[in-house]
Amino acid sequence: MSIHRHAMEHLDKAHRLLESGEVDHLRYAALEIRYSIEHLFYGLIPQYKDELPDNVIEGDVWRPADIIDMIADIDPTVAHDSEIRIGEQPAPGVAPTQMIVLGRQSGIGKDLLRKVYHKLGFYLHARTDQRPHDPSHLRKRLLKLLPFVEKFRGDTLSGRGLAEKAYFKCIACGRPIVQRTERAGRNPLVTCPNKRCGAIHEYIETDIPGVSEHKLLQHNMKCEKCGSDNWLDVHKLEQGANEGMIVNCCACQAKYQLRKWIRFERLG
Ligand SMILES: [Zn+2]
Ligand SMILES: [Zn+2]
Incomplete structure (x- = not known):
């Protein structure tokens, strides 16, 4: 079963509205596809809850584009499709000849917003020239864009939050902060997730292998x-x-x- 239950429920509704043949239903189908995409993005939040700012967890930041920007900064692999496979080694160190797929998950990135979400937004508003939207054009566009969301139906894996992480306390407010070790290599600066604090810490490697420290950026x-x-x-x-x-x-x-x-x- 797809891990994106809420997103797929809205997608199913979009299919039904599209099949009904009613012109007005096309507009509602566009809205259902947008809901579906929003659920795909919001479904990521719990997987990064230790690393995202508090105002995302509390729902003050809700725009999918803002959320995916923050998540892509934490974990760039979020945009890539991935699959987990296991196989028995014929002998130690020898690659398995047969692999079993345990599950897969589709990458989520800004292209889903650009190619689908924003393009449908046009039809949710009246036209400034006060002419009606062209229903045949909207139907064509819905049929073209549905597969971009439909591909997520086959996702059976979640758990993108798995990574090697460093834990430390904000020097200014004491809130616990989590930083991926991989991200520290790309960007040594980490901001306190507490929206009332926002202290910026710099990751510093010490002379002792595997030991790092954080200091307040001054x-x-x-x-x-x-x-x-x-x-x-x-x-x-x-x-x-x-x-x-x-x-x-x-x-x-x-x-x-x-x-x-x-x-x-x-x-x-
Ligand atoms: Zn802080
Ligand atoms: Zn002085």
């Missing part, structure tokens, strides 16, 4: 007056600049105002 503001170092938490700087934060030098108490500015960087 910016050094050297005092122009006395030359002292003032280490400021990077995650507080943007909001501080928006609010015109005043910073006092820790040694001579010289006052600094935090400001944003525009800078052009030459790319080539």
Whole structure:
């Protein structure tokens, strides 16, 4: 049975509406396909619940595009189809001659949103020129797009959250944070999932093999007056600049105002 139960229920409804032959039902079929896609994306959230920001888990962030961006950053393999197979080795170290497929799962990526979800969105709204949508065009489009969602019916595996992970506590608020070891190699920065905190930590490998540590990402503001170092938490700087934060030098108490500015960087 497909692991995408809710998504497939909406897809079945889309099929029934399409088969009814009623012109108005075509619009509702488009809506059911969009629901189906939303369930495919929301079904990923529990698999990454330790790693996603709290506002995704609590439902404040709901746009599928935002969710898949965050998940793809955590685990780029989410976009690839995968299959688990096992087989008996004829002898130790000798590849099995026969493999049994235990299950498969289809990759989920932004192309599903671009190719299907957004294209159907056009038909859920009245046209700005106030002309009706062309029903034959919509029917053709539904029949063309259905297979992109239908392919998920054969998925029998879930459990993308399996990976080697590092666990540590946010230095600013103490919330537990999980980081995949593989991701640390691609992107050493990890943001606290607590939406009221957002502290940015930097992953640092130590001289001891297999041992790493995390430190708060900070910016050094050297005092122009006395030359002292003032280490400021990077995650507080943007909001501080928006609010015109005043910073006092820790040694001579010289006052600094935090400001944003525009800078052009030459790319080539
Ligand atoms: Zn935190
Ligand atoms: Zn100073």
